[in-house]
Amino acid sequence: xxxxxxxxxxxxxxxxxxxxxxxxxxxxxxxxxxxxxxxxxxxxxxxxxxxxxxxxxxxxxxxxxxxxxxxxxxxxxxxxxxxxxxxxxxxxxxxxxxxxxxxxxxxxxxxxxxxxxxxxxxxxxxxxxxxxxxxxxxxxxxxxxxxxxxxxxxxxxxxxxxxxxxxxxxxxxxxxxxxxxxxxxxxxxxxxxxxxxxxxxxxxxxxxxxxxxxxxxxxxxxxxxxxxxxxxxxxxxxxxxxxxxxxxxxxxxxxxxxxxxxxxxxxxxxxxxxxxxxxxxxxxxxxxxxxxxxxxxxxxxxxxxxxxxxxxxxxxxxxxxxxxxxxxxxxxxxxxxxxxxxxxxxxxxxxxxxxxxxxxxxxxxxxxxxxxxxxxxxxxxxxxxxxxxxxxxxxxxxxxxxxxxxxxxxxxxxxxxxxxxxxxxxxxxxxxxxxxxxxxxxxxxxxxxxxxxxxxxxxxxxxxxxxxxxx
Numbered sequence: 489x490x491x492x493x494x495x496x497x498x499x500x501x502x503x504x505x506x507x508x509x510x511x512x513x514x515x516x517x518x519x520x521x522x523x524x525x526x527x528x529x530x531x532x533x534x535x536x537x538x539x540x541x542x543x544x545x546x547x548x549x550x551x552x553x554x555x556x557x558x559x560x561x562x563x564x565x566x567x568x569x570x571x572x573x574x575x576x577x578x579x580x581x582x583x584x585x586x587x588x589x590x591x592x593x594x595x596x597x598x599x600x601x602x603x604x605x606x607x608x609x610x611x612x613x614x615x616x617x618x619x620x621x622x623x624x625x626x627x628x629x630x631x632x633x634x635x636x637x638x639x640x641x642x643x644x645x646x647x648x649x650x651x652x653x654x655x656x657x658x659x660x661x662x663x664x665x666x667x668x669x670x671x672x673x674x675x676x677x678x679x680x681x682x683x684x685x686x687x688x689x690x691x692x693x694x695x696x697x698x699x700x701x702x703x704x705x706x707x708x709x710x711x712x713x714x715x716x717x718x719x720x721x722x723x724x725x726x727x728x729x730x731x732x733x734x735x736x737x738x739x740x741x742x743x744x745x746x747x748x749x750x751x752x753x754x755x756x757x758x759x760x761x762x763x764x765x766x767x768x769x770x771x772x773x774x775x776x777x778x779x780x781x782x783x784x785x786x787x788x789x790x791x792x793x794x795x796x797x798x799x800x801x802x803x804x805x806x807x808x809x810x811x812x813x814x815x816x817x818x819x820x821x822x823x824x825x826x827x828x829x830x831x832x833x834x835x836x837x838x839x840x841x842x843x844x845x846x847x848x849x850x851x852x853x854x855x856x857x858x859x860x861x862x863x864x865x866x867x868x869x870x871x872x873x874x875x876x877x878x879x880x881x882x883x884x885x886x887x888x889x890x891x892x893x894x895x896x897x898x899x900x901x902x903x904x905x906x907x908x909x910x911x912x913x914x915x916x917x918x919x920x921x922x923x924x925x926x927x928x929x930x931x932x933x934x935x936x937x938x939x940x941x942x943x944x945x946x947x948x949x950x951x952x953x954x955x956x957x958x959x
Contacts, residue, residue: 527737529729530745531958534656535951537733538649547648551641557634564627567619567796575819577607608806609818617798624791633781640778643771650767654946656732657954659725661749661938666722668750668931673715676924679899680707683916686907700913707917746958753885753937754957756878756944763867765949772863776856783849790835790842798828871947878940885937888930895919895926 529537538544620627684704691701726739735742763769802825806818835842902919905911938954945953 525737526741526743527735528743528745529660529733531657531660532955534660534729534733535653535955537735538652538656540734541652541732542734544645544649544652547645551638551645554634554641555638558631558638561627561630561634564620564623564630567617569618570616571614572616573611573613575609575611577609579605579607606813608813609815610803610805611819611821612801612803613821614802615800617796619796620794621796622794624794625788626785626791626793629781629785629788633778633785636774636778636781640771640774643767643774647767647771650946650949652732653951654942656729657942657951658939659729659732660744660746661935661942663722663725663729663744664747664749665931665935666718666725667744667747669718669928670715670722672924672927672931673711673718675927676920677708677711677715679920679923680704680711683903683906683920684708686903687913690907703913703917749938750931750934753882753934754941755882756941756953756957761871761948761950761953763864763871763948766867766947767949769860769863769867769949772856772860776853776860779849779853779856783846783853786842786846786849790839792832792834795831795833796829797831798826800824800826867947871944874940874943874947878937878944881933881936881940885930885933888926888933892923892926892930895923899923 684701684707687701687704691698723739726742729735730737730739730742764773802821803823804818804820805823806815807813808817899919899922902911902916906913906916941957942954945951
């Protein structure tokens with residue numbers, strides 16, 4: 489039996505969605521089974537990726553906008569040429585003296601012989617050229633001020649970038665530290681589980697009291713709780729790192745490559761370095777330079793101005809000098825004029841105002857210089873403190889591996905003693921705790937050295953002091 493054509497079409501329309509759904513279903517299964525993309529991050533990758541932060545882009549674009557002020561200041565060297573055309577109706581007696589807020593003052597004809605209220609057409613076309621090639625240093629002062637403002641805007645960007653880099657590097661070191669702690673806690677779980685298994689065997693043989701096994705079970709649970717609590721902190725720091733780097737990668741898919749910081753301390757020379765590259769210092773230095781540029785501009789404001797001008801003016805009037813009205817002539821530009829000349833002007837009565845502004849600018853310069861001196865003092869002491877911390881932390885990190893080795897040997901000895909009945913449960917647990925504590929202390933000591941080195945690099949304004957130690 490053949491279905492009608494309409495039924496066939498209806499049947500086909502019903503089967504197409506099923507095929508499409510099956511295709512989408514199998515495609516979804518394929519993508520779900522694909523492994524998640526792993527993102528490997530080194531410390532240098534962090535420094536490069538930090539630029540993708542939206543707020544940093546905002547600071548950068550703000551600095552770029554300030555940069556154009558320099559071009560605007562230089563652009564005043566170009567002449568200014570304006571063109572204007574107007575047409576209108578006005579009475580005889582008012583048309584020559586009528587004021588208009590624009591480029592051209594309408595003058596459609598000479599003063600009329602009689603007072604007439606009849607309106608006639610009038611047109612005008614004008615070109616006005618104004619050029620100030622010589623400004624007696626005012627243009628260069630404005631250009632220098634704009635350049636100083638751009639430098640200050642760049643300093644703001646660099647200061648914020650440096651803060652974000654410091655936050656990202658600190659977070660990275662935190663993650664390395666907690667990753668090492670998780671490894672130690674996992675090893676501790678395995679150790680206490682081994683102690684429990686051994687205790688169960690000894691309890692079954694009647695060599696140990698059953699209470700030991702119960703207590704060791706509690707120790708296994710506590711060790712797992714400690715691991716989970718630390719894992720939460722570890723994951724939170726990973727999330728913070730993805731936030732700082734503007735990454736959409738899941739925390740579990742991030743793999744840090746510079747993980748030796750929890751095991752190996754850096755070694756640097758003890759030579760003093762300059763702090764002039766510090767972004768905070770450069771910001772206040774740029775702020776002072778802008779104040780100085782502002783004073784220079786004020787000093788040159790009370791100078792003459794020289795303008796070169798030229799104009800061309802053409803007009804048409806619907807009324808003649810004798811009062812004859814011819815409206816058609818009002819639309820034709822029949823009377824032409826032109827002129828050129830120089831104009832020298834001097835703000836004689838602006839001296840008092842400019843003098844007050846100069847005193848104000850001088851006070852701001854003194855304030856900026858005082859701030860710069862304070863910042864220099866603060867940073868120099870910051871470097872001194874960071875170097876002192878580095879030396880102390882390095883000395884501690886040199887001793888902690890020996891502590892780890894000693895506590896490991898003690899714990900292994902206590903395990904043998906517990907097996908043979910010479911050591912009780914309390915000493916075994918204390919030995920294992922001391923071993924775990926020594927591992928955590930060792931990781932923390934090495935990481936503190938890297939923190940101290942980062943503080944030195946930040947104070948000096950040179951992150952290479954830190955990153956060069958990763959080679």
